[in-house]
Amino acid sequence: MMTTTTRAADRRARAALSRLMEPSDWVGLALVAAVGALDGLRIATGEVNPGPELQAELYRLLNREQSRSQQGMLSEALQRWRPRIKDLDPERDLATIERLGGTVLVPGDESWPVELADLELAEPLCLWTRGQHSHGIPPAERTIAVVGSRDSTNYGNSATGDLAAGLTQKGYCVASGGAYGIDAQAHRSALAAAEPGHWPATIAIMACGLDRYYPAGNEELLRTVASRGLLLSELPPGAAPTRWRFLQRNRLIAALAGTTVVVEARWRSGALNTAHHAAGLGRPVGAVPGSIYSANSAGTHRLLRDGSAVCVTDAAEVAELAGPLDAGAAAEQQVPLSDHDGLSVEDLLLLDALPVRQGTTVEKLSAVAGLPMRTVLAGLGRLEIMSLAQQDSSGWRRQQRS
Amino acid sequence: MMTTTTRAADRRARAALSRLMEPSDWVGLALVAAVGALDGLRIATGEVNPGPELQAELYRLLNREQSRSQQGMLSEALQRWRPRIKDLDPERDLATIERLGGTVLVPGDESWPVELADLELAEPLCLWTRGQHSHGIPPAERTIAVVGSRDSTNYGNSATGDLAAGLTQKGYCVASGGAYGIDAQAHRSALAAAEPGHWPATIAIMACGLDRYYPAGNEELLRTVASRGLLLSELPPGAAPTRWRFLQRNRLIAALAGTTVVVEARWRSGALNTAHHAAGLGRPVGAVPGSIYSANSAGTHRLLRDGSAVCVTDAAEVAELAGPLDAGAAAEQQVPLSDHDGLSVEDLLLLDALPVRQGTTVEKLSAVAGLPMRTVLAGLGRLEIMSLAQQDSSGWRRQQRS
Numbered sequence: 001m002m003t004t005t006t007r008a009a010d011r012r013a014r015a016a017l018s019r020l021m022e023p024s025d026w027v028g029l030a031l032v033a034a035v036g037a038l039d040g041l042r043i044a045t046g047e048v049n050p051g052p053e054l055q056a057e058l059y060r061l062l063n064r065e066q067s068r069s070q071q072g073m074l075s076e077a078l079q080r081w082r083p084r085i086k087d088l089d090p091e092r093d094l095a096t097i098e099r100l101g102g103t104v105l106v107p108g109d110e111s112w113p114v115e116l117a118d119l120e121l122a123e124p125l126c127l128w129t130r131g132q133h134s135h136g137i138p139p140a141e142r143t144i145a146v147v148g149s150r151d152s153t154n155y156g157n158s159a160t161g162d163l164a165a166g167l168t169q170k171g172y173c174v175a176s177g178g179a180y181g182i183d184a185q186a187h188r189s190a191l192a193a194a195e196p197g198h199w200p201a202t203i204a205i206m207a208c209g210l211d212r213y214y215p216a217g218n219e220e221l222l223r224t225v226a227s228r229g230l231l232l233s234e235l236p237p238g239a240a241p242t243r244w245r246f247l248q249r250n251r252l253i254a255a256l257a258g259t260t261v262v263v264e265a266r267w268r269s270g271a272l273n274t275a276h277h278a279a280g281l282g283r284p285v286g287a288v289p290g291s292i293y294s295a296n297s298a299g300t301h302r303l304l305r306d307g308s309a310v311c312v313t314d315a316a317e318v319a320e321l322a323g324p325l326d327a328g329a330a331a332e333q334q335v336p337l338s339d340h341d342g343l344s345v346e347d348l349l350l351l352d353a354l355p356v357r358q359g360t361t362v363e364k365l366s367a368v369a370g371l372p373m374r375t376v377l378a379g380l381g382r383l384e385i386m387s388l389a390q391q392d393s394s395g396w397r398r399q400q401r402s
Numbered sequence: 403m404m405t406t407t408t409r410a411a412d413r414r415a416r417a418a419l420s421r422l423m424e425p426s427d428w429v430g431l432a433l434v435a436a437v438g439a440l441d442g443l444r445i446a447t448g449e450v451n452p453g454p455e456l457q458a459e460l461y462r463l464l465n466r467e468q469s470r471s472q473q474g475m476l477s478e479a480l481q482r483w484r485p486r487i488k489d490l491d492p493e494r495d496l497a498t499i500e501r502l503g504g505t506v507l508v509p510g511d512e513s514w515p516v517e518l519a520d521l522e523l524a525e526p527l528c529l530w531t532r533g534q535h536s537h538g539i540p541p542a543e544r545t546i547a548v549v550g551s552r553d554s555t556n557y558g559n560s561a562t563g564d565l566a567a568g569l570t571q572k573g574y575c576v577a578s579g580g581a582y583g584i585d586a587q588a589h590r591s592a593l594a595a596a597e598p599g600h601w602p603a604t605i606a607i608m609a610c611g612l613d614r615y616y617p618a619g620n621e622e623l624l625r626t627v628a629s630r631g632l633l634l635s636e637l638p639p640g641a642a643p644t645r646w647r648f649l650q651r652n653r654l655i656a657a658l659a660g661t662t663v664v665v666e667a668r669w670r671s672g673a674l675n676t677a678h679h680a681a682g683l684g685r686p687v688g689a690v691p692g693s694i695y696s697a698n699s700a701g702t703h704r705l706l707r708d709g710s711a712v713c714v715t716d717a718a719e720v721a722e723l724a725g726p727l728d729a730g731a732a733a734e735q736q737v738p739l740s741d742h743d744g745l746s747v748e749d750l751l752l753l754d755a756l757p758v759r760q761g762t763t764v765e766k767l768s769a770v771a772g773l774p775m776r777t778v779l780a781g782l783g784r785l786e787i788m789s790l791a792q793q794d795s796s797g798w799r800r801q802q803r804s
Binding site: 020022025080081083244304310311363366367372 | 481489560561644694712713754768774
């Protein structure tokens, strides 16, 4: 057990490291895994020189063979980190996030999402949060990521709206990436469907510092998420979004959600990246089908084709994929019964043979249906009870169900 | 080897049996399997009494335990067939089909589709044909069934048209059930796309005798199929379509086609029955996705969800499912390359860090990208060669690809 003082130092060190290193900086993550955040920060900033065994330990952690070309791995990393050392000021960053009503979570905190450990070495160093974090982060089994294209279609927006609202009403928490299009629609519908006091109403996992709202067009929405939902990021305040950070952010969406649903995605789309992260973690992935003529469904169809995703068409099917929160959550699709449901083959043949208007004889029915007279007689009795056959002066005929 | 006379007698007997017995009459099919078509007809018509061992042999063929309640199986069947004996006139039926320019095929004929043997005991007794049968029936590997709802939508019709035309152009033969909606569209598009002299242009597998065009609204279409394509049925001339015959006809579609594609189907649809027959035979099944708001796609989504079918969105994907006729048939989907395709992680970080307008220094890039100066310099060289970076008086900036 760490003492309170050690915990505070660990938190401060991880906050600093999250500014020094890009997300998923393997050498940096291995360094922290080997010596801890405090000593890791001392080494990364050049305050302490790494011992001769450290490089070997890093190779072991990274499951790599030590080759001549890789021998400079740690010294290359040190060079990579060096230009950012002068900007390190974790006290300032912690003060910033607190002023924004947020906090920074680190592994070992009670509210640290345990499912992030599935990322193994790629588990983030810390999570900056903002918004309704007093009740913690919902567990993955209750969190469903709804993601997709930024340039969504009306169809995609409708599907997203129905899924996100339905899932929220079923008690799941909808997570997404705060982007335009499907992401924004998912957050909006979750906010609209969430009952008052149901915190967090939705989770936006961002690729930049939480002191900024990105993209700018979503500022109002993200403000609402910060008020009634939760904003999360592994990047410190001030960090700008970059393509690399978006790609790495996707692994966090996949890891924080027990289930990921892609509503619309082009053939090549960041949402597919999230889906592949989720599949890689062994989490269920759903894809919403759409028109074969819509470029925005080419990516979801690709997921369906290659077996990475299950076809989902409504919130109940997503809940079924996620594993229901309670046993009754996955409702069976209701379909009207047909006339011929449950009939034996012989009664079906007989039903087909029965004329609709003018009645006929048992003998004729026997020839038309290809059934012995005895079977026809017994079958007519059964069909009569089921209100499928009736007898009048002209003989036997079909009775239309009202 | 049967002699010519025996073959003619066998053909005549099977033609008669196809009128006496409903499709998939298990006892009748076991009877023919046990004693052949000629003796089977003699027993079925009461001309010859079955020997005491026959019942046991039928149970063996049907893999059933002989129980007290089943002991009357054959005598029940005889009663079932009796009312139709007076209508038997195979010479008349054979003359009718010949007058229509058709013929009747039986197992053992050179043009008998060998793939029907996959149906085992449910292999049809014979196949009545009409149309372009001089070149035989295309092998299953070259035949693709395109089936679906009778009440198809515009979307379903477009998808069917594109698939059927594309598959025909690739050299496949499109088979369907001659019904309204998807079936009709499949036949029409195959007829339109087939090159002159390419026989049969399409195959319609019917649930009634081939002397009638059913449904009546498709008469013109089915006439064209009979002229440039092929009509097939296991039912003799004069036989009316019944629900039972439709269901059994579906097994023939599935068995004659190497691959079955369902374009549109409601939650409960005959097309799903065809798909399940195909899956049961181990043949690939494709399903076309559609709007989650379309009842006509509920059945195809059901197939995708339960894993019975693979998602297919164009003719190339269906051909891939079918196994290409030639190695080059399945064309790779062409997608434009993105700026960042093939870049290393470090070059991607660097590309993200490059400003778009005002140039910047290598030192600043090193801090922003989190990369050592040396890596930045090498990376800028690579990006410059790829026309992704450029240097001017203000420093390094992003170059937009034209």
